[in-house]
Amino acid sequence: MFRSHVLVCGGTGCHSNNSAKILEEFNAQIKANNLEEDVMTVQTGCFGLCAVGPVVIVYPEGAFYCKITVEDVKEIVEEHLVKGRIVERLLHKDDHETADHKVSALSETNFYKKQTRVALRNCGVIDPENIDEYIAYDGYQALIKVLTSMSPQEVIDVVLKSGLRGRGGAGFPTGRKWQFTKDAVGDVKYVCCNADEGDPGAFMDRSILEGDPHAVIEAMTIAAYAVGSNQGYVYVRAEYPIAVHRLQVAIKQANEYGLLGDNILGTGFKFNLEVRLGAGAFVCGEETALMTSIEGKRGEPRPRPPFPANKGLFGKPTLLNNVETYANICQIILKGADWFASMGTEKSKGTKVFALGGKIVNTGLVEIPMGTTLRTVIEDIGGGIPNGKKFKAAQTGGPSGGCIPAEHLDTPIDYDNLVAIGSMMGSGGLIVMDEDNCMVDIAKFFLEFTVDESCGKCTPCRIGNKRLLELLTKVTDGTATLEDLDKMEKLCHYIKANSLCGLGQTAPNPVLATLRYFRDEYIAHVVDKTCPAGVCKKLLNFKIDKDKCIGCGMCARNCPASAIVRTDYIAPSHKLASFAIDKEKCVKCGACLQNCKFGAISKG
Amino acid sequence: MKSIADIKAIREKMQSEIIMRDNKDVEEIRVVVGMATCGISAGARPVYNALVEEVLKRNLKNVKIARTGCLGMCKLEPIVEVYVPNQEKVTYCHVTPEKAVNIVVNHLVNGKVCTEYLVGSEE
Numbered sequence: 207m208f209r210s211h212v213l214v215c216g217g218t219g220c221h222s223n224n225s226a227k228i229l230e231e232f233n234a235q236i237k238a239n240n241l242e243e244d245v246m247t248v249q250t251g252c253f254g255l256c257a258v259g260p261v262v263i264v265y266p267e268g269a270f271y272c273k274i275t276v277e278d279v280k281e282i283v284e285e286h287l288v289k290g291r292i293v294e295r296l297l298h299k300d301d302h303e304t305a306d307h308k309v310s311a312l313s314e315t316n317f318y319k320k321q322t323r324v325a326l327r328n329c330g331v332i333d334p335e336n337i338d339e340y341i342a343y344d345g346y347q348a349l350i351k352v353l354t355s356m357s358p359q360e361v362i363d364v365v366l367k368s369g370l371r372g373r374g375g376a377g378f379p380t381g382r383k384w385q386f387t388k389d390a391v392g393d394v395k396y397v398c399c400n401a402d403e404g405d406p407g408a409f410m411d412r413s414i415l416e417g418d419p420h421a422v423i424e425a426m427t428i429a430a431y432a433v434g435s436n437q438g439y440v441y442v443r444a445e446y447p448i449a450v451h452r453l454q455v456a457i458k459q460a461n462e463y464g465l466l467g468d469n470i471l472g473t474g475f476k477f478n479l480e481v482r483l484g485a486g487a488f489v490c491g492e493e494t495a496l497m498t499s500i501e502g503k504r505g506e507p508r509p510r511p512p513f514p515a516n517k518g519l520f521g522k523p524t525l526l527n528n529v530e531t532y533a534n535i536c537q538i539i540l541k542g543a544d545w546f547a548s549m550g551t552e553k554s555k556g557t558k559v560f561a562l563g564g565k566i567v568n569t570g571l572v573e574i575p576m577g578t579t580l581r582t583v584i585e586d587i588g589g590g591i592p593n594g595k596k597f598k599a600a601q602t603g604g605p606s607g608g609c610i611p612a613e614h615l616d617t618p619i620d621y622d623n624l625v626a627i628g629s630m631m632g633s634g635g636l637i638v639m640d641e642d643n644c645m646v647d648i649a650k651f652f653l654e655f656t657v658d659e660s661c662g663k664c665t666p667c668r669i670g671n672k673r674l675l676e677l678l679t680k681v682t683d684g685t686a687t688l689e690d691l692d693k694m695e696k697l698c699h700y701i702k703a704n705s706l707c708g709l710g711q712t713a714p715n716p717v718l719a720t721l722r723y724f725r726d727e728y729i730a731h732v733v734d735k736t737c738p739a740g741v742c743k744k745l746l747n748f749k750i751d752k753d754k755c756i757g758c759g760m761c762a763r764n765c766p767a768s769a770i771v772r773t774d775y776i777a778p779s780h781k782l783a784s785f786a787i788d789k790e791k792c793v794k795c796g797a798c799l800q801n802c803k804f805g806a807i808s809k810g
Numbered sequence: 811m812k813s814i815a816d817i818k819a820i821r822e823k824m825q826s827e828i829i830m831r832d833n834k835d836v837e838e839i840r841v842v843v844g845m846a847t848c849g850i851s852a853g854a855r856p857v858y859n860a861l862v863e864e865v866l867k868r869n870l871k872n873v874k875i876a877r878t879g880c881l882g883m884c885k886l887e888p889i890v891e892v893y894v895p896n897q898e899k900v901t902y903c904h905v906t907p908e909k910a911v912n913i914v915v916n917h918l919v920n921g922k923v924c925t926e927y928l929v930g931s932e933e
Contacts, residue, residue, distance in 0.1 A: 209862045211830055244859070265830045266862075267876050290845035290858075290877025331831060341817060342824030350814050464811030471814050 208246040210287055211265040212236075215330060217252030217416050218409065218448055219570075220259040224276065225249075228260055231276050235283035245287055248339075251417015251452075253330035255317055257569040258298060263330075270315070272298045317568050320587050322549065324557045325373075325533035326573045329417030334452045337459040340420040346465055348539035352428050353473045361432040362388060365535065367543035369555035374400055374491075374528035375603060375632040376708070377554070377621040383525060386515035387433040390523035395435040397426050397477075398519060398526045400496055401442035401449070404488040405604025406655060408635035410559040411529035413571050415442065415449035418533065419456035423479060425535035427466065430477045433525050437478055441496050444483040453481055488605075488659035492707045493518075493526050495661070506663045507707035528633070530559055550576030554620035562588050564637035565595065577618040580610060584638055595640035599723070603632025605652040605659075606712030608719025609645070628719045630712070644741035645724040646731055649716045650678045656713040667710030670701040674714060681728060682742040684735040691728055695721060740809045743794040747810060748787050754806035757783040761798035761807060767791050770798060826866050838872045839918060840893040841865075846880035852887035853906070860907035861890070864914040873918055886929060892917055902927040 214220075214229045232247050253261050258272035262282070269292050271282065278296055285291045300316050323329075332339040340346070352361055366381030387395060399422060403411040415422065426438050442450055457479055460466040468476045482500050489495045490505040497519045499505035518524025534556060538546045547555045554576040560583065562570055567589030574583060580600055584590065591597055599609040608629035610617070617623050621631050639648065653675050662668045677694045680686035698714035698721075705711045721728060730738050737745040750761070750770075762770040762785055769791035772783050787798070799807045812820075843849065843858045858877065865873045881889050886903035890913065893899050900923055902913060909927055916922045925931065 207859075207863050207866060208827070208830075209859050211828075213831070266874060289847075289850070289879075290843070291879055332828075338820050338824045339828060341821045342828050344821075346817055347821070350817065354814070463817070464813075465817075467811075469811070471812070471817070 208244060209266075210245045212245060212247045212287075213250050213263040213265070213330070214247065215251075215253050215259060215261040216249035216334075216448070217256070217259075217329075217413055218446075219252065219256035220261055221448060223260045225260040227276050228262065228274055228279060231279040232262075232283065235280055236287070239283055239288055241283070241287055248333040249335070250332060251329040251334050252326075252413040252571055254321075254326065254413075254571040254573075255298075255315070255568060256571065257567065261330075267292060269293075270298045271296045316589070317570070317572070317587055320578070320582060321573050322557050322575050323573050324537050324546075324549075325414060325421075325530050325559055326417070326571065327537070328421065329413055329571075332418065334417055334419055335455050337420060337456065337463060340418070344536075344540060345420055346424055348536035349424050349427055349465065350471065351539060352431055353471060353475055358388060358432045358434065361428060361539070364539060364543045365432075368538045368546040369543075369550075369553075370531065370534055370538060370546065371554060371621060372528060373530035373534070373558065373633070375606065375630065377631060380527060380531055383515060383527070384429065384432055386513070387435075387523050387525040390516045392523040394437070394520075394522045395433055396519045396522055396524040397430045397433065397435045397438040398497070398500070398524055399426055399438070399440040399532060400491065400493065400526055400528045401440055401446075402484050402491040402496060403443070403446075403529075403633060404486070404491050404659075405606075405633055405635045406652075407561060407563040407637050408604055408633050409561045410571065410634045412446050412449050413561075414529050414533050414559075415446070415453055419449075419453045420460065421536055422453075422529055422532045423456055423460050423466065425532035426479060427470065427477050428535055428539060429525055429527070429532070431475055433523075435525065436476045437480075439480055439482050439500055439519070441482050441484055441490070441500055443486050443490075445486050450481065450483065457481065487661070488655070489661045489707070489709050492709055495707065496526070497524060506661050507709075509706060530634070551618060551620045551623075553622055558619065558631065558634060560634045560636045562636050562638070564601070565591050565640040565643070566638040567592050574619070576620045579616050579618055581615040583619070583636070584615070588638065591638065591640050595642065598639045598641050598643060599645065601629075601637040601639065601648065601652075601716070602635065603630040603712075603715070604635045605656045606630060606708065606715055607632045607635075608715045609639070609648070609723065611723040628715075628722050630715070642739055642741070644682075644737050644739040645720040645727050646678065646681055646737075647739075647741045649720045650675070650682060652716040653678060653713065656709065660709060660713070664704075664706035664710060666701045666704040667706065667713065670697060670705075671710070671713050673697060674701065674717060678717065681731045682737070683744045684731060684742075686732045688729070688732055691721065691725075691732065736810060746794045747789070748792060748794065748796075748798060749808050749810075750785055750787060751806045751808060752784065754804050755784060756804055756806075757785070758803075759783065759785065760801045760803065761785060764797045764801040766795060766797060767793045769793070826869060829866060829869065829871060830862075838874050839895070841873060841875045841918070842878045842891045842893070843875070844879070844881040844887055844889040844891075845877040848880055848884035849887045849889065852884075854888035856907045857888045857890065857905050857910045860910040861914060864911050865918070868914065868919065870914075870918060883929070889929075894921075901929040903929045 262271040362384045370380045371377040495505045495507040514524045559573045601609045769788045888905045890902045890905045
């Protein structure tokens with residue numbers, strides 16, 4: 207029996223920070239100290255606090271080590287595992303300012319205190335490649351309960367009653383989707399999982415597949431039983447190699463244990479699950495395009511109705527849910543619909559996973575009950591904005607969503623509230639922006655993304671978004687007029703109303719939302735020809751303040767375009783020389799600003 | 811292929827192994843073993859292992875076992891301290907793996923302090 211467990215995060219964030227080597231080193235050091243029989247090492251999924259990765263947790267103490275390097279491993283093994291002394295200098299510190307060294311158990315950190323982990327319950331706790339550990343944490347108990355004691359209709363009733371809504375973004379009631387698919391007439395039905403997470407900055411589904419793949423497999427099997435299907439597909443993008451690998455390992459183990467296959471647990475129920483890899487087109491996250499892609503065709507959407515529940519994959523009734531939606535199912539079956547419905551707001555039940563990114567201290571993955579305010583997520587859990595900057599807006603829903611300004615920070619997060627303030631839940635990407643971000647530039651970034659990713663099938667999306675981007679570019683170049691802003695707004699509504707699929711229907715949202723809340727920034731670009739945040743290069747002007755300049759010449763030496771020239775050689779007594787910026791040559795890189803030690807260079 | 815009973819058996823077997831990773835906020839009993847050089851050379855490691863094994867075997871979810879450094883009374887090592895919430899700390903000395911098992915059974919499970927191993931009885 208092991209007396210210590212060493213958990214090393216193997217999520218993508220920590221993995222790219224060398225966590226595989228760290229695990230290797232742990233195994234080597236443990237061997238060198240003859241502790242193989244005392245200490246167990248486990249590679250887990252994402253712990254969530256990606257900002258301080260690579261992360262290692264040592265139980266039973268629950269010591270939470272962060273930013274570990276391969277060189278630190280020897281010390282942890284020799285001090286902690288051999289001598290039992292926690293290596294304080296490597297422990298996580300909640301407050302970097304006071305650097306209070308203490309054992310911060312994971313659950314004690316500010317980051318975790320306000321979270322409720324349902325979909326992420328096993329992420330960072332179990333070894334995702336070991337089915338036995340999943341079983342230990344009540345894994346496949348829901349499947350056993352369903353197959354031995356519930357009828358398909360009873361299963362659907364529980365999901366309906368729980369109030370679970372689709373976590374992919376649109377928020378359609380999951381139970382109703384299941385009911386439609388069950389009631390649809392068809393000899394063959396399919397159950398699919400949408401793991402084609404494409405929003406820039408979103409990694410919720412990826413982390414669930416990497417940290418707890420069996421939860422998705424089990425839930426899909428339950429869904430198959432409920433709707434009467436024997437074949438399932440997980441559509442996951444090939445850009446998620448770790449998720450794909452762990453999912454495949456999990457499917458293989460489930461097949462070996464008879465938890466998938468022709469006679470599941472000897473009950474006679476048959477369900478086979480396969481993985482289909484997507485090439486990374488954003489439009490394939492749209493349900494009809496996703497199914498066309500699984501069929502082996504070019505991933506293009508088609509008009510609805512017919513909805514997939516009636517005519518989906520290969521023309522058969524198909525149930526399609528998102529990864530996070532599935533990750534909630536087993537807990538709902540085990541703990542009951544009332545338990546799930548007790549969390550959240552009136553119309554949005556349960557919890558939601560968000561991927562925190564952008565200008566925030568604790569970049570990472572969080573799961574909060576619906577109804578938590580954005581302020582709690584950003585300030586308490588996320589640790590606020592770094593470098594003492596001021597919050598400007600939060601972007602939710604990726605390229606389909608909008609931004610939320612500071613005045614709405616106290617809005618409880620749920621599907622309907624976010625729509626009411628001009629954004630949307632989306633799949634859960636949450637990008638925080640501070641005063642250094644230009645909102646016009648942000649809108650342009652997202653629109654560039656959707657223009658690239660538009661499949662081109664329908665005209666409003668293909669051409670409309672392109673024209674919209676051209677108008678936005680005019681704004682950032684300082685050549686737009688106020689009429690152009692009105693034209694943009696009109697075009698946005700036109701694209702929304704006439705596009706074929708969700709991609710086009712939501713693509714103008716970032717533009718609309720920024721026009722709504724940050725119109726003054728647009729007007730500054732158009733009328734005053736300035737970018738208040740100092741981002742849009744064509745509108746930037748760097749200036750040297752003659753009074754502050756001491757004439758050291760650092761700016762001129764660091765200018766890559768040789769745009770700063772010395773103008774006079776007869777210096778005033780305290781100056782060596784004076785300098786000026788040649789506007790024709792200036793590429794607006796900002797190198798002079800960074801290198802001036804006297805604050806003499808300003809932009810605006 | 812596994813049957814439902816097999817899955818149940820795996821679950822029970824594995825649960826006793828991973829119980830260590832539960833870090834819930836329950837009223838917990840802390841058992842601390844002195845494991846500095848003095849403790850280790852006096853045989854604290856087998857004591858620690860015996861404690862862990864016995865606690866896992868008995869599925870005591872509210873007991874947390876931790877290692878600590880030198881407690882200052884090196885000649886009395888191996889030392890085991892038990893912290894029960896709202897009670898005075900209890901310090902055992904010259905603990906052996908056998909005594910450790912008795913401490914788990916009598917003190918942690920039944921709430922009876924093993925007076926014969928107490929630090930006071932040595933002095």
